[in-house]
């Protein structure tokens with residue numbers, strides 16, 4: 001079994017998590033909509049993740065919608081004391097599966113309560129406000145109103161910590177004037193490196209950076225360099241992609257998503273991998289900032 005502690009840990013506010021966690025988005029049906037094809041396997045993946053030492057699960061009530069949180073509750077409730085469940089608000093799903101902004105005060109309050117109900121919690125460990133000015137990537141826009149609503153819910157004790165997702169460096173800086181931002185969750189991987197500078201900045205400040213789509217998401221990473229390095233090190237390309245992220249910066253926390261126990265085992269085994277400097281340099285050549 002992988003020894004996850006080898007990859008180190010990091011603080012999310014006053015909560016400590018191992019750097020290798022798990023993203024639950026793949027547990028809903030195709031297109032992150034409706035029930036999964038294999039609910040029993042989804043439950044088995046979650047239970048094995050926690051039994052293997054995972055103490056950081058990323059989710060949202062808009063996965064399914066509701067489905068992923070309900071599966072997490074069925075699989076893991078009552079939760080281990082050290083399990084940190086990070087969720088996100090700011091979107092709702094249309095009947096056609098579309099992802100739509102939901103930033104009104106009422107929508108945010110409803111989203112927090114839906115997460116509490118479906119996860120079976122009295123308070124949420126970390127809630128990321130997911131910016132939706134452009135669903136596909138960060139663009140500037142004012143987050144003061146929705147963040148203030150979340151900060152009020154935090155004061156009421158319903159939310160322990162707040163993070164931001166799909167945001168720019170300026171939105172992080174502005175957000176900090178309203179409340180403590182414990183993590184930033186943006187798209188980032190070997191091939192998609194727009195956030196290189198932001199990662200350095202957050203590392204200096206001791207803030208976690210949690211890349212979504214660490215394996216490429218809906219378009220899995222493909223690169224001959226990645227395959228060559230993986231072949232040489234007797235790892236899979238996906239393992240190398242995760243090991244590169246672990247070594248890229250100490251404030252990076254991994255939440256690779258999978259609906260399969262076999263892939264889960266491969267992903268968690270990366271805790272034992274320390275990529276050599278020449279492999280890092282070669283892999284660095286794959287992506288470019290911007």
Ligand SMILES: NC(=O)c1ccc[n+]([C@@H]2O[C@H](COP(=O)([O-])OP(=O)(O)OC[C@H]3O[C@@H](n4cnc5c(N)ncnc54)[C@H](OP(=O)(O)O)[C@@H]3O)[C@@H](O)[C@H]2O)c1
Nearest residue numbers: 023024025058165212213214215216217256257258259263
């Ligand atoms: N804040 C946001 O806007 C946002 C957006 C997207 C995602 N997220 C979060 O980030 C997490 C990670 O992103 P993601 O799940 O979308 O994408 P990802 O982790 O980059 O990739 C998931 C894909 O890779 C496959 N996979 C996983 N492990 C593998 C392995 N060892 N070998 C081969 N294929 C493997 C999965 O298929 P199998 O199921 O077959 O393994 C799935 O198709 C999500 O689960 C979610 O919690 C957040």
